[in-house]
Amino acid sequence: MLKAAYRIAWKDMVGDLRRRSSLSSMLFFAIAVLVVFQAAFEPDRQAAVKLLPGLVWATVLFTSLMGLGRVFQAEEENGAFEGLLLASVPRGIIFLGKWLGNLFLTLLVQAMILPLTMILFNVDAWHVIHHIFGVLVLGILGLTGLGVLLAAMTQAARSRETLLALLLLPLVAPLLIAGVQATAGVMVADGQPWPWIKLLLIFDMVYLALAPWGFSWLVEE
């Protein structure tokens, strides 16, 4: 069973890596967002340290929207989604595969965005970068879980990318709050990231439990 999920995820990962279009467009979109933030806020060094958690999370959120908009694109274009649903595996497993594929892509992009943000904004937090990345991973688990479900919901809709953003952004508000606070918490020596990490974990568990179930209701014939 899990093998099927792994196959679906593998297919998506290989596709993303070979085409490189989603990867590079997400990355350059992230850079564009960072340029916008720099131009909009013009932070000096001290302000940049305070801004960094928010900057990183806002960039993560916007770039992940781009990746999510494409999760079901290949299936949609070639009518392959019906084929996928005909496969004799539970719908939850199909969801798991699509989710893992998107998780991989998003994590890959964020792994590049985080050091890039720190370089472009002159923030010296290299000694805690693994902690920040850990917090990011926790947030991205839930973000992609909910995101892939919403992508499945909106894939047949008109103007689906706008709709996806409209639905996802308010629902992930707690994730954003917790992620930003936890990131700020791990960046200073006497910070208190734990309550926020707990909130991130709650969010992850709720959405990773809810999403496969919602997906199987959604695609039911």
Added chain:
Amino acid sequence: MNLLARIQRPLGFMALLWLGVGLWMVFNAPIDFQQGNSVRILYAHVTSAKMSLFSYILLTIASITYLVKKSETADIIAEAAAPVGAAFTAVTLASGSIWGKPMWGTWWAWDARLTSMLVLLIIFMGLMALRSSLEEPTKAARATAILAIIGAVDLPIIHYSVVWWRTLHQPPSFGGASGNPTITGDLLPPLLVMAIAFILMGAYLVVVKAREVAALRQLEALDIERMEEDD
């Protein structure tokens, strides 16, 4: 649907009656010691806040019923509850802002209840947008039902994360946890009457909207039937 058609008019009359009596009581209630005349806004504000939550509860129950039983009536009620809930949420936010300006000195504060109300409004809008942008009716019904359930799970998380955020990082922006003094004595009866009036009004609006949705669906079905005959 026949039942809805029969209760629509009596419900409307009742709502109007209670609303009239309620408003009369509101304008004859004594003014608040601290808040002066602006306390009267709260009679509409508190009641519509309750109604926006009621609408979401109705929407969630209807959505679950639709997913489990595949009953079209449940889906029609879910579709009808969304705009009614959105209207009550918008009234809550607007009246709260108007009350907040003289009382707190600001139109808006990012506290837990305001933030979750704002997100609730966006979710109502998202539900309507999702339904209208999906062509296939069953797909639209299923997707909105699932989204409604996700929203129902999300709203408490949003509420508590903002409470947490605020209590850990800055003291509440205004006196006490809520800023509302407890309501006593002469202010209570008009509030109760207004609450009943708003419940009746909400029920009336849902009935009207549900009948409209049902009629539109029938019309669409007739259109499809006629086109098939033409072929």
